Amino acid sequence: MLPVERQKKMIDLLMVQKVMRMPALQEEMEISIDTLRRDINALAKQGKIKKIYGGVKLAEPKLGEISMEERMINHLDEKTDIAKTCHAHIEEGDCIYLDSGSTTFQIAKYIKEKRNLTVITNSVPVILELMNSHIELIVIGGKVRKNEQSVVTYDYLFNFHQLNIQKAFICASGITIEKGISDYNVEEALARKKIIDLSHEVYVAADSSKFGKNVTVNITGLDNVNYVVTDKKVEESFIKQFSEVETELMVAGE
Structure with missing residues (x-):
């Protein structure tokens, strides 16, 4: 090794x-x-x-959130399992949103052979991964966050309400039953809020290390999330808590 x-x-x-x-x-x-x-x-x-x-x-982490480069390799096996589970819920002909994040980037690797698939994204790594595939790519325009390799946008730059998203795959830095999902950056959180409001189904793709954390900026409560997809290392206590809410917890790799 x-x-x-x-x-x-x-x-x-x-x-x-x-x-x-x-x-x-x-x-x-x-x-x-x-x-x-x-x-x-x-x-x-x-x-x-x-x-x-x-x-x-x-x-x-000194500033709360570790770098994208580190997140790309941390919990890689778990994120791969999560991506495979998300892939199984993506159908040919769907219009989906892939959020900026290390877990959603793994999803992009598994969907290249899907036919008639449209992917809307603000993630530079997702764009590069799908650039030479047959997938229709729609890139949200706005300000580039270089450290996150993402684009954050505003209403005056992009007409969000023209989007028709069947399934949104969202990342989060924190998940609790009481507060829902949260993140460290205000601009990223605002973009995610808009996408969640516009999507027919919302999947939060997050490894088990995010559970029990409520970080800087709230994105939405679990009542606006259809599915949370995580790995099999999630604690039993969280599995029990999810049995008491409408949001379905999917444990990948089982």
């Missing part, structure tokens, strides 16, 4: 466990203690983890 692969695996483990002692981490990684220390030193130098007495923990 390459160092970058080992280090990604370590980050994924810490995303779930939060704090790990050296013996447990070495056992999970199946590597020597010297290799483990080298990887820990490399990740600590990058600011991704913090050393604690006898172990390590995940470093808190």
Whole structure:
């Protein structure tokens, strides 16, 4: 296993466990203690983890939200499972919206062979992924957020109400039963609110690490969301909570 692969695996483990002692981490990684220390030193130098007495923990993001580049590799297996589940709900002839985010980007990889599919998006990675496919692409115009590789728009730049979206696939940085879905950026949240209002069906595609978090900006309550698609690492307590609301929780990979 390459160092970058080992280090990604370590980050994924810490995303779930939060704090790990050296013996447990070495056992999970199946590597020597010297290799483990080298990887820990490399990740600590990058600011991704913090050393604690006898172990390590995940470093808190300095500005709340980690970069798109990091999100593209974090929880990749879980996001792939989520994307496959979302793909199964996309039919030929649909007009769908793919939000800007690392999970919706994975969805784009699985829909290239769909016939007569229209994709509306504000995601630069989604645009590049589908550029040479047979899919009809509609790009929302506006201000480019370079760090998020997305476009945020305003009513005077784009007539949202002319859109007829069957299914919207939305990302979120936080999901709670009480507050619904939330994100870190106001402009991204406003665009998502508009798309949710215009869509016949709304799917929130979010890995299990987003559950139980209510971050900076509220997007919408769960009463405006038809489905939440997540991975099989979601805690049982959240599954039970979703049984009490109308929003359906889909657990991918099961």
